Amino acid sequence: MKAVYFVGIGGIGMSAIARYFLNQGLTVGGYDKTPSVLTRQLEKEGALIHYEDNVSLIPEACTDAKECLVVYTPAIPAEHTELQWFRNGGFDVQKRAQVLGTLTRGKKGLCVAGTHGKTTTSSMAAHMLHHSPTGCNAFLGGILKNYGTNYILSKESPYVVIEADEFDRSFHWLSPFATVITATDADHLDIYGTEEAYLESFTKYTSLILPGGYLIMHTGLKMKPATQEGVTTWTYSQDAGDFHAENVRIGGGAIVFDLVSPLGNIKDICLGVPVMVNIENGIAAIALAQIAGVPAECIREGMASFAGVDRRFDFHVRRDDMVYLSDYGHHPEEVRKSLTSIRMLYEGRHIKVIFQPHLYTRTRDFYKEFADALSLVDDVVLVDIYPAREKPIEGVTSDLIAKHLHPGVKCELCRKEDVLDIVRRKDFDVLVTLGAGDLDNYADDITEILNR
Numbered sequence: 001m002k003a004v005y006f007v008g009i010g011g012i013g014m015s016a017i018a019r020y021f022l023n024q025g026l027t028v029g030g031y032d033k034t035p036s037v038l039t040r041q042l043e044k045e046g047a048l049i050h051y052e053d054n055v056s057l058i059p060e061a062c063t064d065a066k067e068c069l070v071v072y073t074p075a076i077p078a079e080h081t082e083l084q085w086f087r088n089g090g091f092d093v094q095k096r097a098q099v100l101g102t103l104t105r106g107k108k109g110l111c112v113a114g115t116h117g118k119t120t121t122s123s124m125a126a127h128m129l130h131h132s133p134t135g136c137n138a139f140l141g142g143i144l145k146n147y148g149t150n151y152i153l154s155k156e157s158p159y160v161v162i163e164a165d166e167f168d169r170s171f172h173w174l175s176p177f178a179t180v181i182t183a184t185d186a187d188h189l190d191i192y193g194t195e196e197a198y199l200e201s202f203t204k205y206t207s208l209i210l211p212g213g214y215l216i217m218h219t220g221l222k223m224k225p226a227t228q229e230g231v232t233t234w235t236y237s238q239d240a241g242d243f244h245a246e247n248v249r250i251g252g253g254a255i256v257f258d259l260v261s262p263l264g265n266i267k268d269i270c271l272g273v274p275v276m277v278n279i280e281n282g283i284a285a286i287a288l289a290q291i292a293g294v295p296a297e298c299i300r301e302g303m304a305s306f307a308g309v310d311r312r313f314d315f316h317v318r319r320d321d322m323v324y325l326s327d328y329g330h331h332p333e334e335v336r337k338s339l340t341s342i343r344m345l346y347e348g349r350h351i352k353v354i355f356q357p358h359l360y361t362r363t364r365d366f367y368k369e370f371a372d373a374l375s376l377v378d379d380v381v382l383v384d385i386y387p388a389r390e391k392p393i394e395g396v397t398s399d400l401i402a403k404h405l406h407p408g409v410k411c412e413l414c415r416k417e418d419v420l421d422i423v424r425r426k427d428f429d430v431l432v433t434l435g436a437g438d439l440d441n442y443a444d445d446i447t448e449i450l451n452r
Contacts, residue, residue: 002067005028005030005086006028007031007072009032012143018047019042019151020139020151022046023153027061028048029049029058030042031053069099074167104175107159110129110159110162111163112163112179113182113202116337117280117284120312122162123142124281127146127302128299128302131302135154136154138161139162140163141165142309144309164179164205167188172201178213179215184202185333199222209227213230217233219237238280245283246258246259250274250344255278263287272304278313286303311327311440313327317431324431324432324450335355335434336373349430350428350430351377351428351430352377352380352428353379354422354431354433355370355381356383356435358435359385359387359390360385360391363385371401371405374401374409375406377409379411380405381413382399382412384397384398385397386437386439388437420449
């Protein structure tokens with residue numbers, strides 16, 4: 001194999017694998033719908049990328065079926081012209097998850113699965129291991145601010161940290177040595193159909209943990225594990241479980257806690273990104289780090305120096321008079337946890353949330369839950385739904401959420417193009433842009449307006 005072609009190379013998971021093959025010295029080509037910061041960076045690193053579904057634009061090195069592997073994301077529609085051309089041409093065409101499973105099979109996989117929290121948790125774990133003599137390889141679902149990448153390479157380390165995505169049952173291609181499961185709140189019902197099928201996919205995932213491995217589950221999950229013989233199962237949460245926090249101290253812009261762990265208690269852990277939700281994320285990440293043998297002092301240093309992940313509690317403006325942060329939350333429970341943390345950080349301040357719902361099906365299935373979570377703040381702006389891979393569904397709009405907000409919550413609906421005009425009013429102390437769509441493309445413009 002001399003070349004790899006990615007259909008949907010700009011996806012966060014796809015780009016990590018693209019970086020792996022670039023590092024191996026192979027020709028890497030790819031298509032994506034629109035340019036982004038991520039695709040431009042990949043181009044600088046050597047990837048040959050174009051933004052039109054046009055077979056004639058495929059790099060010549062990627063046109064030999066015997067020498068080129070084709071990787072695609074399920075977000076690409078089946079009728080995509082290039083994807084059909086590769087399939088009809090006898091190319092080896094594989095899903096991203098299948099390729100990730102193959103690449104990581106020779107390492108001890110430290111995986112993080114769950115409806116939410118998996119990007120931050122896996123990134124924290126990767127940073128702690130990379131920061132220690134243990135080292136690690138990592139394929140992550142976000143850009144680590146410490147390194148400016150979602151891919152970490154360490155040829156000597158036996159460990160690989162993986163964000164295990166449940167979308168389209170992708171995580172069933174993995175063979176974890178140890179895995180965290182953060183949450184199993186129903187999601188992706190366009191794929192699974194029912195909550196029962198969603199939970200069953202996690203049960204199947206736990207059966208893939210290698211004998212002698214580890215399962216670390218958040219307390220109170222609905223799913224039932226089905227592990228092989230010899231797998232150790234532990235629980236965790238902020239306040240209870242085999243791994244939990246004690247003596248939590250919040251003040252002066254910092255959060256410090258002591259860890260209770262079956263692998264050794266650790267005192268005075270300081271969060272590099274001090275928001276409440278990161279206590280639980282940190283506990284789960286430390287559990288993986290301890291399983292990999294990372295010393296307590298390296299864990300303390302790694303947690304304190306963790307700078308966060310792009311679009312996860314990402315502070316752009318942080319002044320006494322004005323705060324602006326963006327967050328990736330796109331499931332009702334993620335939204336609730338984000339806004340609860342922000343409310344605690346900025347009690348008594350006027351918080352305005354600009355929320356872009358992600359997917360018509362998710363909005364249809366959870367509009368009441370979204371409304372309930374968004375009602376934690378006093379001022380909500382709802383942008384049109386980001387469709388991603390979906391076509392519109394009649395009657396499903398952001399107005400469904402607006403109609404179910406709690407009484408007294410101020411709300412307005414707007415087009416994405418009008419967001420900057422709303423920001424210019426500056427009728428808030430704290431601004432949050434929330435969602436997994438493309439609202440984050442406005443982050444630099446919003447920052448510039450608020451810093452004038």
